[in-house]
Amino acid sequence: MEWVIQYNIYVKNLIELYLEGLRLEKGASLNSIEAYDHDLKRFAMHFRNKRITEISSVDLTDYLITLQQKGLSSGTISRNLSAIKGLFRFAVRNGIVKSSPADVIVGPKIYRPLPETLTVEQIVKVLSMPDQTTTLGLRDKAFLEFLYGSGARVSEALNCKRADLMPEMMLVRLYGKGRKERVVPLGKVGWLVIEMYLKKSRPVLTNEKSADYLFLGKRGNPLRRMAGWRIVKKYCMLAGITKNVSPHTFRHSFASHLLMGGADLLAVQELLGHADISTTEIYTHLDRDFVISEHREFHPREKWSNI
Numbered sequence: 001m002e003w004v005i006q007y008n009i010y011v012k013n014l015i016e017l018y019l020e021g022l023r024l025e026k027g028a029s030l031n032s033i034e035a036y037d038h039d040l041k042r043f044a045m046h047f048r049n050k051r052i053t054e055i056s057s058v059d060l061t062d063y064l065i066t067l068q069q070k071g072l073s074s075g076t077i078s079r080n081l082s083a084i085k086g087l088f089r090f091a092v093r094n095g096i097v098k099s100s101p102a103d104v105i106v107g108p109k110i111y112r113p114l115p116e117t118l119t120v121e122q123i124v125k126v127l128s129m130p131d132q133t134t135t136l137g138l139r140d141k142a143f144l145e146f147l148y149g150s151g152a153r154v155s156e157a158l159n160c161k162r163a164d165l166m167p168e169m170m171l172v173r174l175y176g177k178g179r180k181e182r183v184v185p186l187g188k189v190g191w192l193v194i195e196m197y198l199k200k201s202r203p204v205l206t207n208e209k210s211a212d213y214l215f216l217g218k219r220g221n222p223l224r225r226m227a228g229w230r231i232v233k234k235y236c237m238l239a240g241i242t243k244n245v246s247p248h249t250f251r252h253s254f255a256s257h258l259l260m261g262g263a264d265l266l267a268v269q270e271l272l273g274h275a276d277i278s279t280t281e282i283y284t285h286l287d288r289d290f291v292i293s294e295h296r297e298f299h300p301r302e303k304w305s306n307i
Helices: 011-026 030-046 057-069 074-093 120-127 135-150 154-158 188-205 225-238 247-260 265-272 277-298
Strands: 171-175 181-185
Touching (some): 120 225, 120 247, 135 154, 135 171, 135 225, 135 247, 247 265, 265 277
8 A cells, every 4th residue: 555645744643644554454453453542642642742753762762761650561561662663664664764763672571470271170160051952051152162162362253254164174264363364173062062053043043133243142243242251251150260260261271271281382373373482382381380280289299298
């Protein structure tokens, strides 16, 4: 896409063009666009009296220090820096600045807490909770099996359509961040439940609003994000699980259980749709924690202290 850009451009004008490029060319998700929009508007306000060509690396460093002084977390500051770097890369590509003053800046180190997961036994218990004799109970069962069986993000599950199912190979097509496509297996149990749902429940729920979406609400609309969260919360509560569980917990559990079972890290990266292996590596820490706890609980030398 060609951009017509004036050289004496203010920061806020450039931001609009940059975000439009992310929407149209990069296929960035709405959540990412909104976050970058918020971060860059704050950036534009801070540099409201400067042109993009006048901002230096020292200015940017001072700005990040200001964000830190306002109490923003390391993760939020890193996201702000990422948005700023993207903006300057866009400016360089379009000849507005010769080089990016943001390239020399290193963001703060981020502490990433280990994600919450459920044990295999807890997952099995949750999956046994829905009443499959009812229309909505069978739908809920199918939704939960889909999350755990595929490792899908909740948005990927809710945006899935019947045309994305490949039952003859027991595969499903998912569209991740930036509409990036991947094909993943679902597993025998998951497919059996999905087939039952498609045969018994979805025809009851469907109407002119349903389009081809796989999971439907009780009025025939595509199932919404908050409804997906409520389904997970409901059955975890019925299973007696007190952890703070979300649909993403099923994705975390999916990855952790695969690695505990001996799956290759690169394979899990592909299944999750991670662009960077370091994102997947966090689950190896979970695996190590499990091994350590098992050793401490069951190794005889941890129990015998009469020496």
